[in-house]
Amino acid sequence: MVVITAACPPVPSDEQLLARLARGDRDSLEELFRRYRALAYRVAHRLLGNEADALDAVQEGFAKALTHLPGFEGRSTFKTWLLRVVSNAALDLGRRRGRREAVSLDAVTGTERERIDPRTLDDPAAGLERADLRRLIDQALATLPEAQRRTFVLHAEAELSYRAVAEVLGISIGTVMSRLYYARQKLRAYLAQWVKV
Amino acid sequence: MIAWRGDDPPPTPEQLAAYADGELDGRPECAALRQHIEAWLAHHPEADAEVEAQRRLAQLWQASSPPEPSEAAWNDVLAQLEQHAATRPAAPARLGLFGKRALAAGVVAASAAAVWLTLAWLKPPAGGEVARQGPPRPEVRPQPVPPRPAPRDVEPFPVATADEVEILSIQGADTGTLVVGEPPVRGPLVLVAQGEVEVTRAEPEVRMGSAGPPMIWAPLANERDDP
Numbered sequence: 001m002v003v004i005t006a007a008c009p010p011v012p013s014d015e016q017l018l019a020r021l022a023r024g025d026r027d028s029l030e031e032l033f034r035r036y037r038a039l040a041y042r043v044a045h046r047l048l049g050n051e052a053d054a055l056d057a058v059q060e061g062f063a064k065a066l067t068h069l070p071g072f073e074g075r076s077t078f079k080t081w082l083l084r085v086v087s088n089a090a091l092d093l094g095r096r097r098g099r100r101e102a103v104s105l106d107a108v109t110g111t112e113r114e115r116i117d118p119r120t121l122d123d124p125a126a127g128l129e130r131a132d133l134r135r136l137i138d139q140a141l142a143t144l145p146e147a148q149r150r151t152f153v154l155h156a157e158a159e160l161s162y163r164a165v166a167e168v169l170g171i172s173i174g175t176v177m178s179r180l181y182y183a184r185q186k187l188r189a190y191l192a193q194w195v196k197v
Numbered sequence: 198m199i200a201w202r203g204d205d206p207p208p209t210p211e212q213l214a215a216y217a218d219g220e221l222d223g224r225p226e227c228a229a230l231r232q233h234i235e236a237w238l239a240h241h242p243e244a245d246a247e248v249e250a251q252r253r254l255a256q257l258w259q260a261s262s263p264p265e266p267s268e269a270a271w272n273d274v275l276a277q278l279e280q281h282a283a284t285r286p287a288a289p290a291r292l293g294l295f296g297k298r299a300l301a302a303g304v305v306a307a308s309a310a311a312v313w314l315t316l317a318w319l320k321p322p323a324g325g326e327v328a329r330q331g332p333p334r335p336e337v338r339p340q341p342v343p344p345r346p347a348p349r350d351v352e353p354f355p356v357a358t359a360d361e362v363e364i365l366s367i368q369g370a371d372t373g374t375l376v377v378g379e380p381p382v383r384g385p386l387v388l389v390a391q392g393e394v395e396v397t398r399a400e401p402e403v404r405m406g407s408a409g410p411p412m413i414w415a416p417l418a419n420e421r422d423d424p
């Protein structure tokens with residue numbers, strides 16, 4: 001039996017890609033984009049509530065990151081820096097378009113009023129309910145002050161530690177803890193009208 | 198596990214949430230706090246409901262994750278970014294420490310040269326008395342050169358909106374100086390009304406400070422029956 005082994009090229013680090021990008025290597029841009037697009041998109045979507053605006057925010061965020069790349073000194077990771085820029089872009093976009101005001105609490109459908117048990121959410125057949133649940137959570141998020149919403153999204157969606165969230169937002173860990181606590185209280189109070197939480 | 202004593206202070210809700218988030222795991226500096234919370238939980242099983250509620254919220258959150266856009270949508274964004282990268286002007290290179298010093302030295306040298314030229318122009322020519330025809334010229338003093346702001350490594354955030362400011366605590370002496378409003382102020386400043394502020398926690402020193410009136414004086418829900 002012949003065993004063919006192919007040497008797997010090492011995955012370049014963010015720092016290596018950034019250095020290549022600074023030298024004009026466009027492939028590095030694509031690699032960085034592929035590496036972080038989904039994360040940036042999910043954060044932007046949670047902050048804005050729809051795909052089109054979230055994609056615009058991702059594009060704007062990456063574009064701003066490119067523009068300001070020469071000023072990135074590597075004191076934080078590229079990931080946390082990018083999330084800061086993208087979440088700034090998302091919130092700016094939300095303010096400009098007034099998207100949050102467009103969310104109507106009347107949009108809650110009868111389906112959503114049925115109690116959704118999180119224990120059944122792993123059921124693949126519950127696709128429609130998941131969409132409804134997403135809209136419910138989006139509406140609950142819209143009730144939070146912007147600072148709490150951003151803090152919670154960075155922690156819950158980007159799965160950043162308290163320390164990393166503090167670093168992204170330039171606040172203390174104590175402030176992160178406080179914002180997360182009050183954000184959860186408000187989210188639970190809102191969601192409890194429709195789901196078991 | 199550390200034994201729980203009845204007079205030990207309970208963990209704060211924020212600490213309990215951090216415990217449920219796993220933020221205290223694997224951190225030696227938090228080991229004592231983690232043990233403290235575990236010991237407290239062992240004696241307060243009713244608090245498990247709070248931890249469980251946090252986990253259920255996390256479960257709901259994960260179940261509502263937004264679907265990813267199509268590959269075509271991603272390609273459109275990438276194409277725009279590549280166009281942006283191709284057309285954006287070359288960013289100025291950052292100055293290192295040596296560069297910053299050289300720049301500062303250059304500014305100082307240029308300023309000194311300007312001052313020297315000005316003084317030389319004002320100085321009477323050597324080798325003879327020149328009768329002054331007019332009033333004496335005012336003395337010219339070199340002006341200090343304002344320092345250049347350091348380049349920033351993050352994008353400047355334009356303006357903080359009301360939602361972005363969170364008052365975490367306020368000292369008694371400061372309660373009389375707090376102004377709440379929406380800039381720019383183009384008319385009479387409207388102060389915040391009672392119904393527009395939610396007091397979530399008030400420390401005694403804020404409510405009872407002797408340096409001035411409290412920021413808001415309205416009975417809290419649990420004080421309305423007080424005489």
